[in-house]
Amino acid sequence: MPSTPEFQQTVGKMAGFTGIALHTGEKVTLRLHPAPVDHGIKFRREDLQDEPTIDAKIDNLKMVERATTIGEGSVRVHTVEHVLAALCAMGVDNAIVEMDANEPPIGDGSAQPYVDLIKKAGVTAQEEPRKFFDVREPMHVEAKTGALLVLLPDDKFRISCTQAGPNNQFTQFLSLELTPSIFECEIAPARTFVYYEDVEALMDKNLIKGGSLENAIVVRGEAVLSKEPLRFSDEFVRHKILDIIGDLALVGRRIRGHVVAVKPGHAANAELARALAREQTRRSAMSTPRAIPIGDSGLDTGEVMNILPHRYPFLMVDRVIGFEGENKITAIKSITINEPFFQGHFPGHPVMPGVMQVEAMAQVASILLFKLTKTSSRVGYFMSADQVKFRKPVLPGDTIFIHAELTRARGNRMAKTKCYCVVNDAIVSEAELMFTFLDK
């Protein structure tokens, strides 16, 4: 799987479908459009003058009763959680969701129609790294309803959920890791369910004109009423997980953490999303752009110098912060005004030379190759640099995160690597570097 899931993605082309809005019962057309990097998900109301857009961000959350409503100014979009869950779980970071009404088509009450739509549009990688929210310590929120959400550190996005109906009827539990294929098979088809007592009043007031057994499962006492039989014996907890994904999508970053949810609901989900957004704001306000782990997962300067023969002023790696599997490495180099090259490049206008970034990438790649081959009798030579791009200037005070990935290897004779230098979550340079191994 040499694809690059750490890169932002958008939809490949425009795609849309038409259906019925839950609350008004009227026809609505929804279209997904591609959007540039760092755009996030925005809803566009093409039925209103000037076609206003609403950012799918927790700051714009307006209501969490029965469904999630976001808005800016006087403009609203209702019931956004299922389409947001599908976009987030299928890996779409940037898109415009255009609608000619104030809520998406309800479909069959699940996220299936949106998954089908995303697959029709296709998903395509973009050129900037994804923004993550890494859970560093446990967080939790509780609500009066009995809802409890705990978020624990994890290197994947996982959800473990327990749902229970009145008198603990329909108590169900499910735990899974969120990947596009698991979402598509296990979560997306799970439909909305409602308790008859809760919707009775709304039906009487004609507030859910589009509601029917075609787009919701109705629970009345012991009876489960729906147009088609249950799709899973634990369909309810699966839908609860779907709503958690959709509501947490309002954080606007990919979560690396484990959500443990007991009797969750939109209000508690939104509370957790708010807590994450607050924590993110706090982290962004701190000067360190990213936490740099210390410990045995990486290599300290001494260990780097045991592997690389380079020395001042040519050692371009301060520390290896980690390896991912066999084929990936991330290292850092802090750039200070004391770097010797700033004296001449350029006086009064210090910019790190691009070739020094290529050198840094080559040094990091050779640490990865050294770890792979472990053949001390052979030494690697830098053979070629292709697809070299310098995207942004690197200035004194920057910390460069240098990523290298092995993309091709022929025995222990030749290796090809794809490398990136990243500063503040933006790629500043990249290159494909090739090495060959010769006997010493």
Ligand SMILES: [Zn+2]
């Ligand atoms: Zn739902």
